[in-house]
Amino acid sequence: MRPHLLALLAKEPAHGYELKQALEQTFGSAYPSPNIGQIYVTLGRLEKDGLVRAVDVEQSNRPNKKVYYLTAKGRESLTTWVEEPTEGPRVRDEFFMKLVLAPLTGIADRMALINRQRRHYLSLMSDLNDLLARTPAADRVALLLIEGAMLHLQADLEWLERCQEDLA
């Protein structure tokens, strides 16, 4: 959850509960409702690592609340997260998170993210093309694995196109 909170804080400083609400609002049912304790634990770790800092804000007839904001180091870490190509499983994957959160960060717009990811997928596909050409016909299990990976990639690319039509 670390980069997700960083992205929300790139938009504006917030306290823990506001971050919980922002996650829920931004993702709707696409994100399991985050537990407030978990958010505070994560914020504590981010603070310890120097990625966010907190200021105490006084409130009339209530205990002070801690408002968190992004440090330069936090922004740098967020930039790295947004810009590196995304590996890993699909569905609500890292790329999906970047795509939803990108407009808040001001680092990259969705069109740029989608375009970069599309070329990344095609370069993976190009590896698979090479692999397919080099794999002997007798190695049938490997061929199936490669074709499976290709079909997944093709589906990912089609989904990117849907995202582009819908979000851009």
Added chain:
Amino acid sequence: MSVIKAVNLVKIYSGGAVPVPAVRGVDLQVEPGEFVAIMGPSGSGKSTLVHMLGGLDARTSGEIWLDDKRVDTLSESAWALLRRKKIGFVFQFFNLVANMTVADNVELPALLAGASPREARERRQNLLGALNLSERADAAPGQLSGGEQQRVALARALANQPSVLLADEPTGNLDSRNTRDVLRLLTEVHKDGQTIIMVTHDARVAALADRLVSLFDGAIVDDGRIARRRTGTAGEVIDLR
């Protein structure tokens, strides 16, 4: 020197009730031997763009250059002449000559471009062989499946060894085995220096390209290289993902 160059190319279809801007100011330059894939959602202007590049559809404004000669100002007959020599075109909805055999469909463009009958025949035999169509050489296009017709259209477009191959969804009707034949042929001609501009939704085909151009709403929104990355065994390459 580029093989093909478009400068601020615009196409507005104005036949209907409201004008449709299909291509809005495209700049594109393709170097000799480059393989460019064009992708984009349905209606984003991909067919319109390649039709204009091949002189099959008149531009509304902008310039087209082929082998460093300005061609958008040519008459229709001058275009037709140029196309014979320099351009191979595969249509999204393949149009083969219905009353000619497959073999003649493929030989004709080579002959029109000035090849001798013997050269044209050899080239036809090679191309049909590569696409696993030798046995269908004497059939009429109407007797072929969609996928077979599509492969004949590709063979025909390559028959005159064009400066540039323009292809619009050349694998749209192919099953995976036929796609593999097409992939192999494209890889081969590309290795031999064939310049290719290809519209495709098929990621396997697009991944053969050196460069990807993404169209959206008639404009280029991305234009960059497709990185060649690592090699290894299936387990390694796929596990790393």
